[in-house]
Amino acid sequence: MKAITANALQDGAVVYLGDDDQWTPHLSSAARFEDGDAKDVLAAACSRIEEITEAYLISVDDSGAIIGRETIRETIRKGGPTVRLDLGLQAESCG
Amino acid sequence: MYRYDEFDATMVAERAAQFRGQVARRLSGELSEDEFKPLRLMNGLYLQLHAYMLRVAIPYGTFSSRQMRRLAHAARKYDKGYGHFTTRQNIQYNWPALVDVPDLLDDLAEVEMHAIQTSGNCIRNVTSDQYAGAAADEVEDPRPWCEIIRQWSTFHPEFSFLPRKFKIAVTASDNDRAAVRVHDIGLRLHKNEAGETGFEVIVGGGLGRTPYVGHTIRDFLPKEHLLSYLEAVLRVYNLEGRRDNMYKARIKILVNAEGADHFREMVEEEWAQVNQPGIDLPREEVDRIHDYFEAPAFETLPANSTTLEERRATNREFARWLRVNTVAHKAPGYAIVNISLKPIGGIPGDISDTQMEAVADLAEQFSFDEIRATHEQNLVLPHIRKDDLYGVWAALKAAGLATANIGLVSDIIACPGLDYCTLANTRSIPIAQRISERLADLDEQEALGELKVKISGCINACGHHHVGHIGILGVDKKGEEFYQVTLGGSAAEDASIGEIVGRGLSSGDVVDAVEKLVEFYKKERKDGERFLDVYRRLGADPFKEALYEAA
Ligand code: HEM
Ligand code: SF4
Numbered sequence: 001m002k003a004i005t006a007n008a009l010q011d012g013a014v015v016y017l018g019d020d021d022q023w024t025p026h027l028s029s030a031a032r033f034e035d036g037d038a039k040d041v042l043a044a045a046c047s048r049i050e051e052i053t054e055a056y057l058i059s060v061d062d063s064g065a066i067i068g069r070e071t072i073r074e075t076i077r078k079g080g081p082t083v084r085l086d087l088g089l090q091a092e093s094c095g
Numbered sequence: 096m097y098r099y100d101e102f103d104a105t106m107v108a109e110r111a112a113q114f115r116g117q118v119a120r121r122l123s124g125e126l127s128e129d130e131f132k133p134l135r136l137m138n139g140l141y142l143q144l145h146a147y148m149l150r151v152a153i154p155y156g157t158f159s160s161r162q163m164r165r166l167a168h169a170a171r172k173y174d175k176g177y178g179h180f181t182t183r184q185n186i187q188y189n190w191p192a193l194v195d196v197p198d199l200l201d202d203l204a205e206v207e208m209h210a211i212q213t214s215g216n217c218i219r220n221v222t223s224d225q226y227a228g229a230a231a232d233e234v235e236d237p238r239p240w241c242e243i244i245r246q247w248s249t250f251h252p253e254f255s256f257l258p259r260k261f262k263i264a265v266t267a268s269d270n271d272r273a274a275v276r277v278h279d280i281g282l283r284l285h286k287n288e289a290g291e292t293g294f295e296v297i298v299g300g301g302l303g304r305t306p307y308v309g310h311t312i313r314d315f316l317p318k319e320h321l322l323s324y325l326e327a328v329l330r331v332y333n334l335e336g337r338r339d340n341m342y343k344a345r346i347k348i349l350v351n352a353e354g355a356d357h358f359r360e361m362v363e364e365e366w367a368q369v370n371q372p373g374i375d376l377p378r379e380e381v382d383r384i385h386d387y388f389e390a391p392a393f394e395t396l397p398a399n400s401t402t403l404e405e406r407r408a409t410n411r412e413f414a415r416w417l418r419v420n421t422v423a424h425k426a427p428g429y430a431i432v433n434i435s436l437k438p439i440g441g442i443p444g445d446i447s448d449t450q451m452e453a454v455a456d457l458a459e460q461f462s463f464d465e466i467r468a469t470h471e472q473n474l475v476l477p478h479i480r481k482d483d484l485y486g487v488w489a490a491l492k493a494a495g496l497a498t499a500n501i502g503l504v505s506d507i508i509a510c511p512g513l514d515y516c517t518l519a520n521t522r523s524i525p526i527a528q529r530i531s532e533r534l535a536d537l538d539e540q541e542a543l544g545e546l547k548v549k550i551s552g553c554i555n556a557c558g559h560h561h562v563g564h565i566g567i568l569g570v571d572k573k574g575e576e577f578y579q580v581t582l583g584g585s586a587a588e589d590a591s592i593g594e595i596v597g598r599g600l601s602s603g604d605v606v607d608a609v610e611k612l613v614e615f616y617k618k619e620r621k622d623g624e625r626f627l628d629v630y631r632r633l634g635a636d637p638f639k640e641a642l643y644e645a646a
Contacts, residue, residue, distance in 0.1 A: 011192035069574030
């Protein structure tokens with residue numbers, strides 16, 4: 001399955017397209033699409049140029065976990081730099 | 096130090112105002128990302144994994160305490176409290192919001208700083224020896240020539256859209272600290288038999304996908320002809336360089352395709368035709384720029400300081416720092432101080448806002464207000480009285496900036512890699528951290544001597560791995576991080592490109608590999624031989640064996 005990710009235009013933060021069609025920083029709230037449908041949804045997302053930039057598809061499994069050859073990259077994007085655990089979303093979640 | 100004239104100030108202010116308008120139009124959706132991207136790149140603004148990244152220029156690495164304080168302010172106000180010094184004497188901010196960048200640029204413009212010439216296919220920020228104007232071994236201060244190149248190249252209409260980016264470095268010492276042989280153009284100021292100074296002109300060096308050591312196309316160019324000669328080189332490149340293929344567009348490809356001799360002829364022919372008197376600066380203008388770089392008012396001091404010697408004799412840690420991190424100054428009674436941004440296990444090149452302020456305070460009080468950024472991601476206080484060294488060391492130590500490892504195995508260059516960079520195959524910083532922790536013992540490091548480890552997270556080679564004595568390149572193997580080791584590179588006067596030794600290693604194995612290489616070197620070295628010397632004497636094979644035996 002696929003999810004759609006991008007960087008928010010205003011601050012560059014990593015976001016995902018959510019079930020409510022809004023952008024969310026949490027991959028866990030991201031909408032999942034069948035591989036066949038994903039392209040059209042992505043095209044629509046890309047046109048939202050006042051909100052985001054550089055939208056693309058990532059591979060996720062049924063539970064929404066990142067899979068595939070970009071796993072390390074997408075995991076780092078999701079959480080923050082592995083060398084600064086005090087920064088990025090990871091800083092909030094591990095409290 | 097160079098101070099902006101009215102022209103510079105207006106230019107920077109206008110550019111910031113123009114970019115403010117462009118950002119506003121992007122935010123309103125009037126500009127698409129495709130339209131905006133080239134504009135933001137012309138202003139040093141990239142998009143990384145987690146956020147935007149702004150690259151701020153520190154022309155030829157020289158800046159003041161006021162500027163450093165402003166960099167600290169920007170780190171605090173617009174970023175997350177730190178900045179990252181790069182291998183091109185720039186500083187990068189990793190987290191600024193697009194909406195804040197216009198304000199950030201205005202704040203910088205107030206202290207004569209900007210992000211011009213930090214990206215795009217123009218002539219980039221000229222880089223130089225971090226000890227310029229202070230080093231005992233230089234023939235003269237190279238920075239006036241850097242400034243002359245800066246003024247000539249900034250917004251040069253003919254050279255703003257070159258086939259590819261273009262990097263120029265200048266040194267004035269036989270000990271090359273500016274890596275001039277691996278730049279698009281490297282310039283080395285030296286004396287001829289008549290005692291005049293002029294430039295050796297080296298062309299076509301570079302790293303990246305196809306690394307080359309540059310070729311000398313002129314042994315001695317009289318200084319007054321610098322700009323017209325550079326113009327001739329750039330024109331040949333602009334005309335003949337390959338615009339059809341990004342990977343073949345750098346001047347190094349052209350020089351190596353034509354052969355250095357033919358390229359030289361092409362340049363000489365062009366040079367004969369360019370309007371030399373119209374391009375070369377008149378004498379008065381050259382003198383005027385030199386005046387900005389007049390040496391500070393050094394006191395007349397004895398060569399040695401007794402207070403320093405007392406401290407040296409009684410404090411082992413201080414004595415080590417003196418040996419490793421300070422360098423001979425041209426003025427008696429002074430020393431050059433290196434500030435390592437490579438604490439053991441730390442992130443190479445990173446510095447916090449408060450550390451920046453600590454450095455600014457020291458520079459203001461003890462170093463004629465001057466700071467330098469180095470291409471090895473460290474800082475320098477260029478003019479410290481020997482009497483003041485102990486106090487400076489104590490203050491640096493209190494700020495966490497006194498690691499005595501300059502030029503040693505833990506003084507590692509590492510690019511941001513996959514922790515920040517969108518182009519990365521692998522992470523770089525964690526490898527640097529683990530090598531530094533594994534070989535942490537400073538006695539041991541000092542005993543190993545000069546050993547340059549350089550790490551890049553992809554073939555773009557921002558971490559200069561090709562010219563590391565030990566180079567490490569991150570490669571992607573089906574979604575796993577692997578690392579290829581190269582040996583025998585050098586960015587100094589004995590420049591060479593490292594050779595790949597065998598298959599890629601996992602992140603754990605590559606740290607072991609460095610340790611094995613170091614052990615092998617220790618076993619084989621003869622008096623005074625550096626790692627690089629042993630490698631050059633023995634060749635790759637025994638090192639390969641040591642690396643892969645029972646791996
Ligand atoms: C994270 C954002 C960065 C991006 C997207 C980036 C991108 C690139 C690219 C695409 C190249 C190759 C260009 C070519 O061969 O023409 C390059 C080269 C280079 N980069 Fe970066 N870079 C980044 C950060 C850095 C940093 C932090 C440093 C310093 C530590 C650095 C230093 C260099 C150097 C020295 C080269 C030149 C290598 C050569 O001589 O060809 N870059 N960069
Ligand atoms: S070498 Fe590659 S991974 Fe490292 S900063 Fe440059 S482009 Fe990014």
